[in-house]
Amino acid sequence: MGLDDKISNAAKEGVGKAKEGIGDATDNERLEAEGHKDQAVANAKQAGEHVKDAGKDVGDAFGR
Numbered sequence: 001m002g003l004d005d006k007i008s009n010a011a012k013e014g015v016g017k018a019k020e021g022i023g024d025a026t027d028n029e030r031l032e033a034e035g036h037k038d039q040a041v042a043n044a045k046q047a048g049e050h051v052k053d054a055g056k057d058v059g060d061a062f063g064r
Contacts, residue, residue: 016034016040021035
């Protein structure tokens, strides 16, 4: 996972958590749901990057 991807995903997750918190505090269900969505997208991207990293590690272990 590239550093830019890590930073971008962490920022997206942080924005999602903030939106969720603000939405919860203000009873704004739309904003809260948007925060959940942002976090889910960031987590999915992070998972995909971890899979790519694991595949690269396996390839490296077999001398590719």
